[in-house]
Amino acid sequence: MEFVKKTDYDYDIRLFKDRGDVFWYSLLALALVVGPIFAPPYVLTLGVFVGIYVIAGAGLMLLSGYTGQISLGHAAFMAVGAYSSAVLQKWGVPFPLALIASGAFAAAIGIVVGLPALRLHGIYLAIATLAFAFIIEEILTRWEVVTNGPSGLMVKTMSFGDWPARTPMDKFYVVLAVAILAMLGIKNLLRSPSGLAMMAVRDSETAAQAMGVNLARTKLTAFAVSAALTGFAGAFYADAIRFISPEQFTITMSIELLVLIFIGGIGSLHGVVYGAIFVVALPQLISQIKDFLPSFIAEQPGLEAAVYGFLLLFFIIVEPLGIYGIWMKIKHYFGQFPFYKKGELKRNKTFAKAERW
Amino acid sequence: MIIFLQGLVSGISIGCIYALVALGFVLIYKATEIVNFAQGELMMIGAFFAFTFINLWHLPFFVGVPLAFVATAIFGAALNHFVLRRLIGYSTFSIVLATVGLATLIRALASMVPGWGTETHTIDNPVAGKVLRLAGIAISYEHISVIVVTIVLVAVIYLFFTFTRIGVAMQATAQSQLAAGYVGIPVRSMFSLVWALSAGVACIAGVLLAPIAFVHVNVGYIGLKAFPAAVLGGFGSIPGAVVGGIIIGVVEELSGLYLPPGFKSVAAYVVLLLVLMVRPQGMFGVSLKTRV
Numbered sequence: 001m002e003f004v005k006k007t008d009y010d011y012d013i014r015l016f017k018d019r020g021d022v023f024w025y026s027l028l029a030l031a032l033v034v035g036p037i038f039a040p041p042y043v044l045t046l047g048v049f050v051g052i053y054v055i056a057g058a059g060l061m062l063l064s065g066y067t068g069q070i071s072l073g074h075a076a077f078m079a080v081g082a083y084s085s086a087v088l089q090k091w092g093v094p095f096p097l098a099l100i101a102s103g104a105f106a107a108a109i110g111i112v113v114g115l116p117a118l119r120l121h122g123i124y125l126a127i128a129t130l131a132f133a134f135i136i137e138e139i140l141t142r143w144e145v146v147t148n149g150p151s152g153l154m155v156k157t158m159s160f161g162d163w164p165a166r167t168p169m170d171k172f173y174v175v176l177a178v179a180i181l182a183m184l185g186i187k188n189l190l191r192s193p194s195g196l197a198m199m200a201v202r203d204s205e206t207a208a209q210a211m212g213v214n215l216a217r218t219k220l221t222a223f224a225v226s227a228a229l230t231g232f233a234g235a236f237y238a239d240a241i242r243f244i245s246p247e248q249f250t251i252t253m254s255i256e257l258l259v260l261i262f263i264g265g266i267g268s269l270h271g272v273v274y275g276a277i278f279v280v281a282l283p284q285l286i287s288q289i290k291d292f293l294p295s296f297i298a299e300q301p302g303l304e305a306a307v308y309g310f311l312l313l314f315f316i317i318v319e320p321l322g323i324y325g326i327w328m329k330i331k332h333y334f335g336q337f338p339f340y341k342k343g344e345l346k347r348n349k350t351f352a353k354a355e356r357w
Numbered sequence: 358m359i360i361f362l363q364g365l366v367s368g369i370s371i372g373c374i375y376a377l378v379a380l381g382f383v384l385i386y387k388a389t390e391i392v393n394f395a396q397g398e399l400m401m402i403g404a405f406f407a408f409t410f411i412n413l414w415h416l417p418f419f420v421g422v423p424l425a426f427v428a429t430a431i432f433g434a435a436l437n438h439f440v441l442r443r444l445i446g447y448s449t450f451s452i453v454l455a456t457v458g459l460a461t462l463i464r465a466l467a468s469m470v471p472g473w474g475t476e477t478h479t480i481d482n483p484v485a486g487k488v489l490r491l492a493g494i495a496i497s498y499e500h501i502s503v504i505v506v507t508i509v510l511v512a513v514i515y516l517f518f519t520f521t522r523i524g525v526a527m528q529a530t531a532q533s534q535l536a537a538g539y540v541g542i543p544v545r546s547m548f549s550l551v552w553a554l555s556a557g558v559a560c561i562a563g564v565l566l567a568p569i570a571f572v573h574v575n576v577g578y579i580g581l582k583a584f585p586a587a588v589l590g591g592f593g594s595i596p597g598a599v600v601g602g603i604i605i606g607v608v609e610e611l612s613g614l615y616l617p618p619g620f621k622s623v624a625a626y627v628v629l630l631l632v633l634m635v636r637p638q639g640m641f642g643v644s645l646k647t648r649v
Contacts (some may be wrong), residue, residue: 051605070450116630119637122449123392126632127588130581131626142619167531255457291376301475302465309465312458316451317443 006300013191015184032176035227036169044168045240046280051175052236053276057260058182058269059229063257064268066190067222068202069117070126073133074257076113077106077227079140081234086244087146095158099235106231107224109136114223118216121205133254140246144261152245155238165239175236182229183269189225198222229255259308263315274323282308362494364614365607370500371569372606373507377562378583379590379598380511380556382493387531387593388551390440392452395460396559397580399436402463403429403560404572408480413472418483422564426557433556434549442548460577468574480564499568506565510558511599527551561615582609585629591642600640604628 006012016022036044060074081102088098113132120128147153157164158174163308165171189195197218200208238244256279256295264275284303300306319325333340382396393399398522410421440459444452468475484498518524530537530547538544563576570576586605590597605625613621632640 014367034383064450068450070453085363092463116634120633121637123453123592124588124637124639125631126449128583128630131557131585131629134581134626135630138623181395181429187412250491255454255461258454258457262451266444266450300465300469305461306465306469309458309460309462313455313462316447316455317440320447320451 011217015187015191024025026340029180036172041168043328044172044327046284047170048171048175048240049280050273050276051172051179052233052240053260053279054140054273055175055182056233056257057234057264057272057276058186059226059233060257061261061269061272062186062189062198062229062267063222063226064106065261065271066195066202067198067219069219069222070122070165071129071226072126072251072258073113073129073131073136074226074230075249075251076133076136077110077230078234078237078253078257079244079246080109080227081138081231082155082244083140083147083153083234084231085235086153086238089158091155092163095156096160099232102235103228103231106234107228110223110267111220113227114220117223118219119183130251130254133251137246137249140249147246150245150247152243155242155244158236158239171240173235175240178232178236182232183272186229187269192220194218194299244310257314263322263323265327266320268321268324270327271322271324274327278323282311291353312320344348359494360614361611363496364610366494366496366504367500368607368610369603370503370606371610372586372603373503374562374569374602375581375583375586375606376599376602377507377558377565379602380514380595381558381562382580382587383590383593383595383598384551384555384558386587388435388527389441389445389548391458392449393441393445393555394456394553394580394584395436395463395481396455396578397577397583398460398463398467399433399556399559400563400566400579401467401574401577402432402563402573403556404480404526404563404567404576405467405470406432406560407567408572409472409565411480412478418481422561425564426560427646429560430553432556433559434553436556437549437552441455441524441552442545444579445548445646456586460580461622464574464577473574475574480567480572482564482568490528493589503565503569506561510561513586514554514558514595523550553578572597582625585625588639589629589632591636594639594641621623 011017016025029326036047038048055124056074056078059077060071063069063071063074076231085098086104088101089095089269094099109121113129117125117128141150143149157166158171160174165174190199197208197213198221200211200213201222205215207216214292241248260275261272262275263278264273265271269286283304290303316321320327378396378400382393382397385391385393385396392425403425407425410416410424410428411418414421416424429593436459441456444455447455467473482499486503487497487498489498489501503615509599518528526537526542527547527550529540530544530551534544537547561608563572570579582605583602586601587598588601589604590599590601607629608624608628609621610626636642
């Protein structure tokens with residue numbers, strides 16, 4: 001595709017590629033800081049959820065997109081984060097401490113899940129994480145002394161010292177700050193030896209091991225960091241919806257997170273943001289469009305799920321790099337402007353790249 | 358003792374349902390390497406076809422069920438032809454997600470079909486309500502029929518794969534698509550056939566499950582127990598799927614009887630994790646070394 005002229009060895013590991021990058025990211029940051037002043041509270045609330053999904057998605061992207069470990073149970077980490085923060089706050093622990101604890105708990109659980117996962121691959125790992133998620137969900141339902149069981153738990157508003165983040169705007173800024181930190185953190189991690197080791201594990205475990213990558217340590221780090229981020233997201237999620245109960249953190253949410261990283265674009269951090277916007281905006285869009293549809297379609301209870309399922313299938317078959325892939329193609333088209341050739345970006349046909357021949 | 362035996366029998370019979378769903382799952386995986394998370398939904402569609410033929414169109418049970426089998430088989434083959442064929446060669450991750458999306462789509466579409474909807478239905482069956490009393494324990498004919506039909510079905514599938522030309526061709530395809538293609542086996546048609554077969558098996562599972570768990574658009578969630586069953590047995594092993602299904606059914610039922618509430622719903626998963634810790638490739642699975 002594009003050829004970048006590299007003039008410096010640092011180019012490959014620099015946080016921002018060039019001045020253009022710095023310029024656009026600064027502009028984006030400025031827009032995100034100034035924008036909320038003009039945005040209505042409804043949009044800000046959606047923005048809070050986008051931020052939360054960005055944090056959780058970044059966690060899952062690190063594990064699935066960069067380390068290649070499928071997790072069908074990430075909602076469990078979200079639940080652990082949400083419950084630790086809510087319960088600790090109920091016991092009078094200030095929010096910043098509760099937030100850190102929720103990340104730490106989730107990371108600890110992540111390591112517990114990661115340990116058996118060290119020997120598992122592909123579908124075995126997927127089902128094992130699924131099993132863990134079910135077990136954690138059941139524990140949350142049954143451990144009524146702490147979690148109040150199925151009847152759920154009210155969550156205190158988060159506050160930093162004497163400053164409670166009550167309005168959507170306050171919450172948005174807090175979540176925004178954490179989301180940016182998370183993204184920068186992951187980006188930083190990915191250019192460090194640990195992050196490179198993770199990508200090596202994704203591309204080929206055997207080759208990575210032959211190069212001296214410690215598989216167990218790399219995978220466990222990925223699990224722990226991923227779970228911690230998702231735990232943070234859980235804490236903010238609990239704060240944003242004010243009331244948590246075990247049935248909010250089911251497999252549906254795990255799948256939602258997977259959809260996020262996949263439709264956003266697997267293996268790209270931009271994709272996390274696109275995916276988060278997609279996941280939050282889609283139900284809103286559908287409910288907006290519903291008014292214009294004939295009633296026999298609009299009144300179907302399964303409409304949203306149908307659109308969701310269809311889009312997921314469509315993206316995987318037609319555009320496996322997700323929204324990020326579409327964006328790259330648009331960029332390429334205009335970058336090359338009059339010289340774009342038809343079929344230039346056509347994917348190579350995949351032949352059965354089977355595990356066994 | 359009587360309670361134990363009764364729990365055992367109902368555990369085995371629910372385990373047989375898991376086994377049948379897991380079996381379909383494994384058949385598809387072995388042949389095409391597609392991990393079909395929509396297998397539970399195929400079962401749901403099968404049950405709804407049977408419901409349509411028997412309850413809505415008032416066909417006799419033994420006409421309606423074979424019709425439903427054929428209809429579901431065609432549905433499965435069509436699914437392969439129009440959608441899933443395109444996924445061959447993708448990473449496990451994409452395939453898992455794609456079939457999860459497919460499952461969501463099928464579930465949503467099924468709820469839109471007039472006459473199916475989101476209500477709970479039953480299928481009229483000839484053994485409804487009858488109970489066999491044997492040495493003090495009462496077993497409903499519905500449970501017995503599940504076990505008997507599963508045994509017969511597994512035997513038929515075994516014979517089919519061992520003694521028929523098509524069955525052997527399917528085995529060859531499963532072992533090596535490339536080599537099968539070289540010796541003149543139409544690999545694509547084999548894929549469609551495998552899908553048809555496993556959809557048909559799922560349909561039978563759905564009909565058998567109907568008296569126990571009713572017919573409902575969300576009945577496909579039983580797949581969430583059947584996939585662990587397949588993994589427990591060792592993914593890609595047909596006897597493993599059957600044994601895994603029965604183990605999960607029995608463990609679930611007995612832990613519901615003897616352990617505090619809450620254990621019933623997670624017992625299957627605990628067993629699964631314990632087995633995977635000892636044998637990461639499942640009970641009958643073969644660990645594959647992938648080349649770099």
